[in-house]
Amino acid sequence: MKFGKVTPEILEELITAVGKDIIFTEEIHRMAYSRDWSPREDKDIHLPEAVARPRTKEQVAKIIEIANKHRIPVTPFAGGTGMGGGAVPLYGGIILETKGMNKILEVDVDNMTATVQTGITIWDLNQALKQYGLYFPQEPESKKASTVGAAIACNNDSTFGIRHGRMVDHLTNAVIVTGEGKIVRLGRRKALCSNSGYQLNWLLVGSEGTLGVIVEATVKLIPVQKTRMVDMIVFPSLRDAMHAIRDIIHAGLALESAHINCRQRLKFYTHSYKEKYGHEPEIPDWAEALLGISFASAEEKNKVVKFSRDYALKICQRNHGQVVKEVEITDGWWASKYTVNFTPFKQKWPDSQREKKFGAVDCGIPIGRIEDAYKRYLEIAKKHGQQILGMCVYHERPNRLSPSISFAVFVDDKDPENVQGFYKYVREMSEMAIAMEGTSATYIGDSEFKTPWIGEVEHQEAYEYMFKIKKAFDPNGIINPGKKFPIEMFGYER
Amino acid sequence: MAELKNTKKHREEIYTCNRTRCGFCIQRCPVYEVMLLETYSSRGRTLVARGIMEGAITITPEVVKLANSCLLCGYCEKNCALENTTIFRDFKEDMVEQGLTDKYLDDAVGSLNEFGNPFKQNAKKRAIPEIKSNPNSKTLLFGGCTYGLNDHQTLIHMAELLGDVNYLGEEEPCCNNLLFDAGYIQQFKEKKSEVVKILKKTKAKEIVTGCPTCFRMLKEEYADEIKAEPIHFITKLYEMVKKGELKFESKEPLKVTWHDPCHLGRFGGIIDEPREIIRSVKNVELVEMENSGLDSYCCGAGSGLLMSYPELAIEISKKRIREALATRATILLTFCPTCEFTLEKGGTTIARDEIDYDAEDFDFDDLDKVESKIKVFNLLEWLVSLKK
Numbered sequence: 039m040k041f042g043k044v045t046p047e048i049l050e051e052l053i054t055a056v057g058k059d060i061i062f063t064e065e066i067h068r069m070a071y072s073r074d075w076s077p078r079e080d081k082d083i084h085l086p087e088a089v090a091r092p093r094t095k096e097q098v099a100k101i102i103e104i105a106n107k108h109r110i111p112v113t114p115f116a117g118g119t120g121m122g123g124g125a126v127p128l129y130g131g132i133i134l135e136t137k138g139m140n141k142i143l144e145v146d147v148d149n150m151t152a153t154v155q156t157g158i159t160i161w162d163l164n165q166a167l168k169q170y171g172l173y174f175p176q177e178p179e180s181k182k183a184s185t186v187g188a189a190i191a192c193n194n195d196s197t198f199g200i201r202h203g204r205m206v207d208h209l210t211n212a213v214i215v216t217g218e219g220k221i222v223r224l225g226r227r228k229a230l231c232s233n234s235g236y237q238l239n240w241l242l243v244g245s246e247g248t249l250g251v252i253v254e255a256t257v258k259l260i261p262v263q264k265t266r267m268v269d270m271i272v273f274p275s276l277r278d279a280m281h282a283i284r285d286i287i288h289a290g291l292a293l294e295s296a297h298i299n300c301r302q303r304l305k306f307y308t309h310s311y312k313e314k315y316g317h318e319p320e321i322p323d324w325a326e327a328l329l330g331i332s333f334a335s336a337e338e339k340n341k342v343v344k345f346s347r348d349y350a351l352k353i354c355q356r357n358h359g360q361v362v363k364e365v366e367i368t369d370g371w372w373a374s375k376y377t378v379n380f381t382p383f384k385q386k387w388p389d390s391q392r393e394k395k396f397g398a399v400d401c402g403i404p405i406g407r408i409e410d411a412y413k414r415y416l417e418i419a420k421k422h423g424q425q426i427l428g429m430c431v432y433h434e435r436p437n438r439l440s441p442s443i444s445f446a447v448f449v450d451d452k453d454p455e456n457v458q459g460f461y462k463y464v465r466e467m468s469e470m471a472i473a474m475e476g477t478s479a480t481y482i483g484d485s486e487f488k489t490p491w492i493g494e495v496e497h498q499e500a501y502e503y504m505f506k507i508k509k510a511f512d513p514n515g516i517i518n519p520g521k522k523f524p525i526e527m528f529g530y531e532r
Numbered sequence: 533m534a535e536l537k538n539t540k541k542h543r544e545e546i547y548t549c550n551r552t553r554c555g556f557c558i559q560r561c562p563v564y565e566v567m568l569l570e571t572y573s574s575r576g577r578t579l580v581a582r583g584i585m586e587g588a589i590t591i592t593p594e595v596v597k598l599a600n601s602c603l604l605c606g607y608c609e610k611n612c613a614l615e616n617t618t619i620f621r622d623f624k625e626d627m628v629e630q631g632l633t634d635k636y637l638d639d640a641v642g643s644l645n646e647f648g649n650p651f652k653q654n655a656k657k658r659a660i661p662e663i664k665s666n667p668n669s670k671t672l673l674f675g676g677c678t679y680g681l682n683d684h685q686t687l688i689h690m691a692e693l694l695g696d697v698n699y700l701g702e703e704e705p706c707c708n709n710l711l712f713d714a715g716y717i718q719q720f721k722e723k724k725s726e727v728v729k730i731l732k733k734t735k736a737k738e739i740v741t742g743c744p745t746c747f748r749m750l751k752e753e754y755a756d757e758i759k760a761e762p763i764h765f766i767t768k769l770y771e772m773v774k775k776g777e778l779k780f781e782s783k784e785p786l787k788v789t790w791h792d793p794c795h796l797g798r799f800g801g802i803i804d805e806p807r808e809i810i811r812s813v814k815n816v817e818l819v820e821m822e823n824s825g826l827d828s829y830c831c832g833a834g835s836g837l838l839m840s841y842p843e844l845a846i847e848i849s850k851k852r853i854r855e856a857l858a859t860r861a862t863i864l865l866t867f868c869p870t871c872e873f874t875l876e877k878g879g880t881t882i883a884r885d886e887i888d889y890d891a892e893d894f895d896f897d898d899l900d901k902v903e904s905k906i907k908v909f910n911l912l913e914w915l916v917s918l919k920k
Contacts, residue, residue: 064594067569069583070576075553083588091568118570119555137558138568161559165822183555378556392544395551451551 103219116188122485156187199434217512303428401471603834624715672736676743678869849878879904
């Protein structure tokens, strides 16, 4: 069995159902949706047959109903900043551009929730929430493109994970359109916890758009933070940096962010320093880890923030840390993680990728094994010809050491062999993480690259139950095919 | 395989964008925000260019439309290390070189050739008897087509404040920005030498203009050859206010906002001066729109969009007007003939959209009487009105 194609008759059917201002088949639009941010060879492009840009959930339902009838793949597309091919229409069909659904449906100030159409970007939501003094604390670096729906589907990293958690902590309910075109609300409306039934809203978090198209969501908010202090500290080892975070939490301080960068990764944040002084900053030879932390409060000029920060720095010193004095470096890091003021981005995004492409594997490693994992990362990257970019450890659950790690490399995407080397690197790193009792994925997901082997490598007997869940939502496997489950499991041929 | 001779020069930049796809160019791209398709964003455009270069897709009429729909407003460029506006201007040039042009832009180009301005107006209209022109003046007042043909009052006020000026009137050439930004580069080069010849004949040490587009063109494309310094009138006005030569006061307390024209602010770097001028006016509070200064949002008329795709341009101007309305200011100030016209249109379109056609007292005459909820003023005209 093969996937259906968008024939002229089906196109007519789609246009009749939702209107010609929603369906696009011109080559330019198909081309513009042929890629995300994942490393791939030049020739590895996937043009969808049509682009749909619905404005309502009812339109999404009609599109999927027709697609399901004809077994046409539907790939949801949002920020397009995914690093694993999650939004790439591998088997053609219809790209479902979700950013057309960008309305805020309700801001409930008393309950501190926002209900939105999920195509709104995180940035736009936060701009609109300012007038209420509220803030949605999901903070991926891609927030200007990434949408609320994408944050749910991809469970992306958040700068403030260690204080506010990430999507699993924010989402109270979501409305999805299933693979059969049914509109279903999952989760409890605004109750912040529930024991009734199964918590299906949480199942959506990290589902990579494989259970249906997420069209509406209600998320928890916090007050706008008015006082904040940001610091960076260098440590002689990754272990010391981890211990410092642990001790800060255990001391009773509310860390807002805590990221550990390895020595190599520091180079991403030195642009402002270099512009000012004309040379790279001198990092002490002994420094192996660079920790960035912040404390914040909803009160103006809050003394708790100052106290917490001073206390935390003492804890860092006790763990052999030394505070970074060059403000430009700290600002560069913070600009990259939060303010997204441009200067560091020049270095970080386009400029760093003029020759080679940023690629990463997102393993989760138990806290005691991160140093081992770091050593193996250097070896495995070398073995597959990947240039080391550096490691960054995020913490993503409130008040816990909860590493979500980016093991990043520069992929030479002009060299097909090097791109293949990257895919091998992803697999070997994943196997290493699982052998260390960790997980292969913490923020990118299974996406395109891990899917062919993820059942066997990570899930074993549980994979069968996952597949049953997938089939319950999407019986014909048309929603984002090739992600999480190979299409052969549904009986499709390539 | 289709040729993209000029765009190809940026192959590495285009591939770097595809390698990055950070998506910072989507936010606040005025065209993207109306069309809501990746294709119209900067990263979408580079992907389309790459698709053509690699032969994955062909040049269709939609590609031409895509090329012409970029405002070259520079917002994406400000958020990126890549030279997006240069890439997209060259992309337009590639279309023009292959004869793939937009008929409305062609029309304007035809007008430039025939009338010396893009608006099919008689050059005689540039003559302004009220301005006492001194051919030997060190200051050349460059009216620009829009003020020169349609809004003499602003030029008269500028001349009054500048004092001794040389104003070329009928002889004044067009800055040819339309040719430049719409990709008619070959024709631009031909016209450029004519302009240089005319300007060189004057005794000017400085060329003062009120049009930010003329200002940018003079500065970036002509200054090297004409050896006179292009100055936007705001700089002159700012100096006069700073020295205390000009003082203004509003009788009523007023809240106003300032729209930065792309060519004046983001490209011209004149951001603080107009704000200082406004702040110097007694009884007036300046409030900022959500997007201002380097982050300003285009009025919608960049690179001839109001000619080629007027509906798209007006949708964009409506967005800008809504930003202005959100500040609760009652006056929207700017200093650009194109922005003034387009924003005014955006404001009245919003008002028209809000007319209840089913109302019992609906009258077709109301359509002509609608006024923008926020008044759009040229900064100088507004200051002069305060004096009355």
